[in-house]
Amino acid sequence: MSFPSSIKVTSLPVTNIIDVTTNEKGDQTAIGVEGRLLNTLAAALNFSYEFLIPSDFKLGLPDENGNWSGLMGLLQRGEADIGVGGLGMLNDRLQVVDFSQSYMIQRIVFLLEKPGSLPAVWTFSSQIKLFLQFFGSVLRQSLDLKRRSLTSRFLVASWLIFGFIISSSYSACLLSYLSLPLQGKPITTFVDLAQAVKAGTHRCLMLNGAPSVLFLTNAENEDLKYLGNRIMKDRWYYEAYEIMDPEIVASRTAVVNTEFNLQLLLGKLPPNAYLLSEDALISFKFGFALRKGFCCGKRLNTMLSWVLSAGLIQKYQSDEWWKIRITASKKFPVKTSDVQQLQLKDLIGVFLILVVGHFLSFVALLAEIMHFQIRK
Numbered sequence: 001m002s003f004p005s006s007i008k009v010t011s012l013p014v015t016n017i018i019d020v021t022t023n024e025k026g027d028q029t030a031i032g033v034e035g036r037l038l039n040t041l042a043a044a045l046n047f048s049y050e051f052l053i054p055s056d057f058k059l060g061l062p063d064e065n066g067n068w069s070g071l072m073g074l075l076q077r078g079e080a081d082i083g084v085g086g087l088g089m090l091n092d093r094l095q096v097v098d099f100s101q102s103y104m105i106q107r108i109v110f111l112l113e114k115p116g117s118l119p120a121v122w123t124f125s126s127q128i129k130l131f132l133q134f135f136g137s138v139l140r141q142s143l144d145l146k147r148r149s150l151t152s153r154f155l156v157a158s159w160l161i162f163g164f165i166i167s168s169s170y171s172a173c174l175l176s177y178l179s180l181p182l183q184g185k186p187i188t189t190f191v192d193l194a195q196a197v198k199a200g201t202h203r204c205l206m207l208n209g210a211p212s213v214l215f216l217t218n219a220e221n222e223d224l225k226y227l228g229n230r231i232m233k234d235r236w237y238y239e240a241y242e243i244m245d246p247e248i249v250a251s252r253t254a255v256v257n258t259e260f261n262l263q264l265l266l267g268k269l270p271p272n273a274y275l276l277s278e279d280a281l282i283s284f285k286f287g288f289a290l291r292k293g294f295c296c297g298k299r300l301n302t303m304l305s306w307v308l309s310a311g312l313i314q315k316y317q318s319d320e321w322w323k324i325r326i327t328a329s330k331k332f333p334v335k336t337s338d339v340q341q342l343q344l345k346d347l348i349g350v351f352l353i354l355v356v357g358h359f360l361s362f363v364a365l366l367a368e369i370m371h372f373q374i375r376k
Contacts, residue, residue, distance in 0.1 A: 058209025
């Protein structure tokens with residue numbers, strides 16, 4: 001059976017992934033990574049397409065009667081032939097649609113702003129460290145001991161070695177801190193993110209109408225379950241068309257999506273200010289969703305295999321990434337030198353320790369004078 005000359009394609013418009021442009025004649029052309037993939041298949045199989053967008057702008061979830069909303073609902077009802085645009089192959093979706101062969105595997109991760117530098121004054125606020133700083137020997141001052149026995153000398157020698165190691169280590173840490181301030185501990189796992197949300201310091205946004213939140217609510221880990229329930233309770237959702245908007249990554253807000261989508265979003269943000277999570281919530285295989293009874297799934301899979309073998313999807317992804325990076329390089333130019341002068345705020349911690357040390361030395365001097373006067 002020949003491939004249909006015209007088909008109906010449904011998708012959620014996402015900048016750089018799949019979107020549609022219409023010329024003066026009314027002809028529609030898909031753009032973006034998966035848009036170019038669709039155009040390649042259309043040229044190879046000689047078909048045209050009509051682009052349909054779900055009225056609720058959602059991927060779709062089933063209700064209690066098994067009826068799907070959004071994009072999946074259009075395919076279930078036969079109003080569209082093919083669904084494209086980041087459709088994971090999930091078991092419940094296979095009940096109402098067929099899938100082409102997988103053309104991509106993506107992890108579900110989150111993007112979050114880095115925590116920034118620790119305060120310069122109280123970075124070394126541990127009581128133990130402050131206590132050790134006030135020992136004269138640790139500050140490389142001499143010890144005046146009257147005893148000259150072998151055991152005393154052994155004890156003093158051990159203490160001097162200890163003091164030398166401590167003072168040298170602190171000096172090295174101080175120099176490294178002045179060169180590059182210490183950074184706060186970043187949130188890199190979903191469990192850490194859940195604990196931050198529970199503490200009230202962060203929030204987490206997920207795609208509206210996508211099943212990803214259900215993987216959290218059904219998780220065995222109590223922290224992950226809390227995160228999923230909190231997202232549903234507070235309705236921390238965003239729409240598909242918002243994912244490439246840098247404004248979505250507000251302060252202390254994590255955004256969950258596929259790794260490639262977030263890499264594109266990361267390219268639009270200031271360099272070295274945001275990071276992707278180390279672990280993944282889940283990994284999905286992505287493919288084209290075909291309505292039940294679609295005639296030409298085998299031919300589509302054959303052509304898709306050729307496209308994969310040619311490495312065209314990787315090329316389309318690379319092209320979109322470089323477009324974003326070139327644009328971002330003009331908005332956030334790379335500095336030729338990051339060397340800056342030390343300012344007073346960088347040295348205030350050192351001066352604070354110096355003042356405290358001089359104060360304690362003055363107190364010790366007064367104590368010695370008073371002791372001498374009393375003995376006299």
